[in-house]
Amino acid sequence: MYYAVIFTSTRTVIEAGYTEMAKKMVELAKAQPGFMGVESARNEIGITVSYWDCLAAIQKWKTNMEHLEAQANGRTTWYKNYKVRIAKVEREYEF
Amino acid sequence: MYYAVIFTSTRTVIEAGYTEMAKKMVELAKAQPGFMGVESARNEIGITVSYWDCLAAIQKWKTNMEHLEAQANGRTTWYKNYKVRIAKVEREYEF
Numbered sequence: 001m002y003y004a005v006i007f008t009s010t011r012t013v014i015e016a017g018y019t020e021m022a023k024k025m026v027e028l029a030k031a032q033p034g035f036m037g038v039e040s041a042r043n044e045i046g047i048t049v050s051y052w053d054c055l056a057a058i059q060k061w062k063t064n065m066e067h068l069e070a071q072a073n074g075r076t077t078w079y080k081n082y083k084v085r086i087a088k089v090e091r092e093y094e095f
Numbered sequence: 096m097y098y099a100v101i102f103t104s105t106r107t108v109i110e111a112g113y114t115e116m117a118k119k120m121v122e123l124a125k126a127q128p129g130f131m132g133v134e135s136a137r138n139e140i141g142i143t144v145s146y147w148d149c150l151a152a153i154q155k156w157k158t159n160m161e162h163l164e165a166q167a168n169g170r171t172t173w174y175k176n177y178k179v180r181i182a183k184v185e186r187e188y189e190f
Binding site for chain 1: 178
């Protein structure tokens with residue numbers, strides 16, 4: 001049993017600092033306890049799904065200092081809007 | 096309380112029929128009972144997240160005849176691989 005954090009967003013036109021921040025946040029997330037993986041794609045909207053082994057790990061990542069700073073800059077600079085959904089993965093299958 | 100179906104995929108190089116199928120499946124999903132929304136983005140990988148009001152609606156959509164046909168063609172033609180995760184949305188917030 002594990003959790004998915006579904007982050008959907010719409011970007012502003014401001015590019016400055018965005019790629020560096022996004023890359024840094026992925027690296028930082030990978031170093032967190034409970035991190036299991038991340039997948040990302042962007043066209044008109046961006047979707048990033050990260051996977052975590054428990055809700056406590058997600059909560060801790062949400063309040064990580066560097067992540068909080070990125071979130072604040074995200075709201076003032078890079079994102080027009082975003083939505084975060086925390087969801088418990090109940091079943092899965094693949095091809 | 097509602098559910099997210101996280102569909103991640105890697106495409107083959109075969110374009111024939113793909114866009115039409117993808118568009119048709121979105122239209123068909125929208126017409127299903129319990130459908131709440133869909134979001135999609137693709138770069139190296141594709142991520143489509145659809146939202147549903149109960150597991151029964153997801154199960155019914157999974158076994159919809161036209162959808163089953165698209166899934167079969169997807170495996171033989173359009174997708175190198177894919178993974179489906181069914182997850183219960185437990186909390187959400189937005190900016």
